[in-house]
Amino acid sequence: MTSPSQPIIELRDVNKWFGAFHVLKDVTLEVAKGERVVVCGPSGSGKSTMIRCINRLEEHQGGRIVVDGVELADDVKAIEAVRRRVGMVFQSFNLFPHLTVLENLTLAPVRVAGVAPKDAEATAMALLERVRIPEQAGKFPGQLSGGQQQRVAIARALCLKPAVMLFDEPTSALDPEMVGEVLDVMSGLAAEGMTMICVTHEMGFARAVADTMVFMDEGRIVEVAPPAQFFDHPANERTKRFLGKIIGH
Amino acid sequence: MAAAPAGFWSSTRFRGVLYQVMVVAAVVALGGWLVHNTLVNLEIRGIATGFGFLAREAGFGISESWISYSPADSYARALVVGLLNTMVVSAIGIVLATVLGTVVGVARLSGNWLVGKLATLYVEALRNVPLLLQLFVWYGVLTALPGARQALHPLPGIFLSNRGLVIPSLDWSQGWLPAMEIPRLVGFNFIGGLTLSPEFAALLAGLTIYTAAFIAEIVRAGILAVPKGQTEAALSLGLSRGQILRLVVLPQALRVIIPPLTSQYLNIAKNSPLAIAIGYPDLVAVSNTAINQTGQAVEGVALVMAVFLGLSLTLSALMNWYNKRVALVTR
Ligand SMILES: Nc1ncnc2c1ncn2[C@@H]1O[C@H](COP(=O)(O)OP(=O)(O)OP(=O)(O)O)[C@@H](O)[C@H]1O
Numbered sequence: 237m238t239s240p241s242q243p244i245i246e247l248r249d250v251n252k253w254f255g256a257f258h259v260l261k262d263v264t265l266e267v268a269k270g271e272r273v274v275v276c277g278p279s280g281s282g283k284s285t286m287i288r289c290i291n292r293l294e295e296h297q298g299g300r301i302v303v304d305g306v307e308l309a310d311d312v313k314a315i316e317a318v319r320r321r322v323g324m325v326f327q328s329f330n331l332f333p334h335l336t337v338l339e340n341l342t343l344a345p346v347r348v349a350g351v352a353p354k355d356a357e358a359t360a361m362a363l364l365e366r367v368r369i370p371e372q373a374g375k376f377p378g379q380l381s382g383g384q385q386q387r388v389a390i391a392r393a394l395c396l397k398p399a400v401m402l403f404d405e406p407t408s409a410l411d412p413e414m415v416g417e418v419l420d421v422m423s424g425l426a427a428e429g430m431t432m433i434c435v436t437h438e439m440g441f442a443r444a445v446a447d448t449m450v451f452m453d454e455g456r457i458v459e460v461a462p463p464a465q466f467f468d469h470p471a472n473e474r475t476k477r478f479l480g481k482i483i484g485h
Numbered sequence: 486m487a488a489a490p491a492g493f494w495s496s497t498r499f500r501g502v503l504y505q506v507m508v509v510a511a512v513v514a515l516g517g518w519l520v521h522n523t524l525v526n527l528e529i530r531g532i533a534t535g536f537g538f539l540a541r542e543a544g545f546g547i548s549e550s551w552i553s554y555s556p557a558d559s560y561a562r563a564l565v566v567g568l569l570n571t572m573v574v575s576a577i578g579i580v581l582a583t584v585l586g587t588v589v590g591v592a593r594l595s596g597n598w599l600v601g602k603l604a605t606l607y608v609e610a611l612r613n614v615p616l617l618l619q620l621f622v623w624y625g626v627l628t629a630l631p632g633a634r635q636a637l638h639p640l641p642g643i644f645l646s647n648r649g650l651v652i653p654s655l656d657w658s659q660g661w662l663p664a665m666e667i668p669r670l671v672g673f674n675f676i677g678g679l680t681l682s683p684e685f686a687a688l689l690a691g692l693t694i695y696t697a698a699f700i701a702e703i704v705r706a707g708i709l710a711v712p713k714g715q716t717e718a719a720l721s722l723g724l725s726r727g728q729i730l731r732l733v734v735l736p737q738a739l740r741v742i743i744p745p746l747t748s749q750y751l752n753i754a755k756n757s758p759l760a761i762a763i764g765y766p767d768l769v770a771v772s773n774t775a776i777n778q779t780g781q782a783v784e785g786v787a788l789v790m791a792v793f794l795g796l797s798l799t800l801s802a803l804m805n806w807y808n809k810r811v812a813l814v815t816r
């Protein structure tokens with residue numbers, strides 16, 4: 237376990253290739269407990285790949301990644317332990333369509349953490365309250381709207397009581413009228429002190445919630461700054477150009 | 486909307502009906518001609534039609550049976566013996582082929598290079614050699630085994646010799662719980678347990694191993710049809726590879742797997758008459774003997790066809806029902 241001063245996530249000189257393609261180049265990033273980090277950057281810049289390395293959905297080839305005191309290497313048990321401490325929310329929800337909402341939330345606690353089914357259900361219902369859809373517990377994911385599905389996915393990622401939450405463009409696949417309900421849930425989590433790394437282009441959310449903005453381009457972290465400075469006085473030319481495009485004039 | 490006479494003749498609705506009437510008329514005419522022709526020929530050869538022969542004494546022996554049978558029993562009983570033999574070998578074949586096919590299908594997707602290649606080799610070799618040849622091979626292997634006294638003894642209670650396969654059986658006579666009866670070799674014979682003849686074992690092995698190659702491909706395709714995001718979501722929750730396969734991927738793959746799996750199950754039943762080549766008394770083998778003795782070929786074949794149709798439709802209906810049950814619920 238980490239002491240408060242130590243970062244809960246540490247990436248040091250991380251390099252990764254897809255075949256000959258150098259997708260992550262000397263990526264170094266520290267995230268403190270309770271810190272809220274928003275990552276942005278152009279498409280293909282390696283944002284997804286970077287956060288997927290943190291729970292080893294992708295394997296890095298150079299450098300070190302340490303999560304909650306555990307270095308990610310070949311040890312399967314260590315990797316599974318890290319995954320239990322790190323929740324992840326995907327752009328495409330990835331709920332299990334053959335299980336009910338409640339079963340989606342109790343699967344990991346019962347099967348991975350060995351929680352008694354009754355207790356797992358109680359925790360799951362509390363989480364569904366928190367994402368404001370307890371009445372959908374008995375339904376199947378296919379019966380819910382996109383926004384509701386993503387809120388269930390957030391609840392599912394929380395069901396093992398993770399120390400860190402990773403979000404990969406959680407609102408990009410949503411109809412515009414549903415973006416707000418998901419961002420609200422995420423803001424709620426942030427307010428409760430959850431450590432979060434969020435890849436998103438929702439700049440309003442970023443400005444309101446982030447402690448740290450990270451800008452990536454072509455596999456490198458180009459700029460790291462608090463939101464006020466990042467949005468109003470970006471240091472890097474590429475950041476300026478990107479913000480100009482995305483915020484629009 | 487009164488159509489002019491010319492318009493009526495060229496209307497698609499009229500034409501559609503006309504074509505259907507023509508097809509039905511042609512089928513009826515062909516069927517009528519066949520029936521008439523058959524009846525005339527049977528009369529010329531002096532064969533009485535009808536199923537009366539079923540009650541007569543069969544007069545031939547059957548090498549293995551799940552119910553008591555002697556040559557003094559009726560043809561009907563002989564056919565039931567054959568039907569049971571067909572059903573037993575098909576049912577066990579279906580279960581074993583499903584298990585083996587799933588294992589091989591999963592193995593083909595294994596990250597382990599050697600395991601993957603071996604599974605590919607299995608599939609390619611076995612589904613590209615005619616089943617009949619494979620049956621000859623298994624039968625040859627099984628009958629070339631050593632005698633009972635030198636029987637192979639791979640696992641406790643299991644003996645493999647030229648007498649066939651001897652396995653432990655369950656004894657239900659002792660009350661509520663069955664007792665396991667372990668076979669023992671006494672002198673030249675096995676006492677206790679269940680003896681499966683070399684013919685039965687060869688047919689079962691052939692049907693299972695051949696069909697498993699097809700099922701493996703079906704399972705593989707089914708697994709590949711499950712979106713990668715499902716595995717990633719499960720991984721991110723800390724589930725192990727085995728758990729992900731069991732709890733997340735296979736249940737969803739079932740939707741894709743079941744329809745083609747049904748036709749493989751039907752194939753097992755429909756391939757079982759190849760038994761005749763190695764002398765296993767299945768329904769077709771028994772009915773063949775009956776037909777040779779009575780000359781009632783039309784009735785005998787019709788009966789066997791009706792039974793196979795009935796078996797197949799029942800199996801299809803079961804699988805359709807199961808498929809509906811595992812279908813995903815959506816809006
Ligand atoms: N499995 C893979 N195999 C090969 N190339 C990949 C793979 N995954 C991603 N890439 C490539 O790596 C680069 C970075 O991908 P990544 O998904 O990390 O980008 P991103 O910043 O998340 O982009 P987006 O905003 O579009 O999601 C892209 O050029 C992509 O095509």
Ligand SMILES: [Mg+2]
Pocket residue numbers: 283284285404405
């Ligand atoms: Mg991405």
